Amino acid sequence: MPWSILENLWDRTTNTSNVITDVQWDQEIKTLYQLGISMEDTVQFLYFEKPDFETFKVWINHQKKNENTVADALSNVLSEQDLQFWDKNGYVIVKNAISKEDCEDTVEAIWNYLEMNPDKSETWYTRHKDQKGLMLNFSDHETLNKNRLSPRIKKAYEQLYNSAKIYKTIDKVSFNPPETKDFTFLGSPLHWDISLKQPITFGFQGLLYLTDCGINDGAFHCVPGFHNKINDWLNNLEPNENPRNKAIETLKPKPITGNAGDFIIWNNTLPHCASANKGASPRMVQYLTYLPEDYNASGEWI
Structure with a gap:
């Protein structure tokens, strides 16, 4: 689990002086998407609930999806x-x-x-x-x-x-x-x-x-x-x-x-x-x- 990336996202809700770069933001969004979690739901949870990091980790583990899309063995869809x-x-x-x-x-x-x-x-x-x-x-x-x-x-x-x-x-x-x-x-x-x-x-x-x-x-x-x-x-x-x-x-x-x-x-x-x-x-x-x-x-x- 990429907790260091998610911790940076969490930390900005408690330390508003932290500055985010575009690269960091892209990395955080990608991490959430790969866990099957939307950025909107995450930001809403962080800003309204203001959890400590352990609570945020529990929320992430509860929200993440264990997904496996099997497309490799599928014949081409587009002609x-x-x-x-x-x-x-x-x-x-x-x-x-x-x-x-x-x-x-x-x-x-x-x-x-x-x-x-x-x-x-x-x-x-x-x-x-x-x-x-x-x-x-x-x-x-x-x-x-x-x-x-x-x-x-x-x-x-x-x-x-x-x-x-x-x-x-x-x-x-x-x-x-x-x-x-x-x-x-x-x-x-x-x-x-x-x-x-x-x-x-x-x-x-x-x-x-x-x-x-x-x-x-x-x-x-x-x-x-x-x-x-x-x-x-x-x-x-x-x-x-x-x-x-x-x-x-x-x-x-x-x-x-x-x-x-x-x-x-x-x-x-x-x-x-x-x-x-x-x-x-x-x-x-x-x-x-x-x-x-x-x-x-x-x-x-x-």
């Missing part, structure tokens, strides 16, 4: 056509990454966590304390953990990275209810989740559709192929232009539809966003990313 599509467009869909039954179990868990009734739309708009925009800080549940162990998802990431030396993140879910005359879309506009300082940190992102999602159901959007032109695009901006604002003003994202159980992986250099739900029921997704063992996101944020 040559899929890989060619990926090279051109920067995203790919893994069909039926998890079963419909597992999707239904996960959706039920989200409804229960939110204390909402799927048959009573008036309950969908009462905000839960763990909701922020579309995001719901809900990551520790047996169905979510089961989905993270999908061999098909891991194998797809291994194929795209061309490496088995990857680790998964422990991330949130998203709840996007239909718009009404009293409720408007809470999501972010077109954006990146990474710094745009070149060279851009190499990595991929992914989400699992837990519900069927057509064009009007709050579908994930991205700008296909932008990974092949982002460096030239950035280099051709005017000196004082903000690339994030420029993307919103000029780039046209495409909706990526899918069925419950389909998993979308995209290159992190693709600008992307969710969209307003014009359908009849909430769109739910689970986020799941695998990162290279040597992933390093430290440095200047642009």
Whole structure:
């Protein structure tokens, strides 16, 4: 157990004068992810409970997951056509990454966590304390953990990275209810989740559709192929232009539809966003990313 790394994280809650570097933060997040624990849950426990280190160790041992995703023996999930599509467009869909039954179990868990009734739309708009925009800080549940162990998802990431030396993140879910005359879309506009300082940190992102999602159901959007032109695009901006604002003003994202159980992986250099739900029921997704063992996101944020 990497207690020295975790002790540094714990110590900063009792000694606010301690300064953290980006490298330390990346290392701490990676350690927690490899234990199957989310950073959000950990920080919440530390700052609200203010435990001594022994109590923190007990909590870590209780929260950690003994997980083993067997993907090495699995046949390739992505075909040559899929890989060619990926090279051109920067995203790919893994069909039926998890079963419909597992999707239904996960959706039920989200409804229960939110204390909402799927048959009573008036309950969908009462905000839960763990909701922020579309995001719901809900990551520790047996169905979510089961989905993270999908061999098909891991194998797809291994194929795209061309490496088995990857680790998964422990991330949130998203709840996007239909718009009404009293409720408007809470999501972010077109954006990146990474710094745009070149060279851009190499990595991929992914989400699992837990519900069927057509064009009007709050579908994930991205700008296909932008990974092949982002460096030239950035280099051709005017000196004082903000690339994030420029993307919103000029780039046209495409909706990526899918069925419950389909998993979308995209290159992190693709600008992307969710969209307003014009359908009849909430769109739910689970986020799941695998990162290279040597992933390093430290440095200047642009």
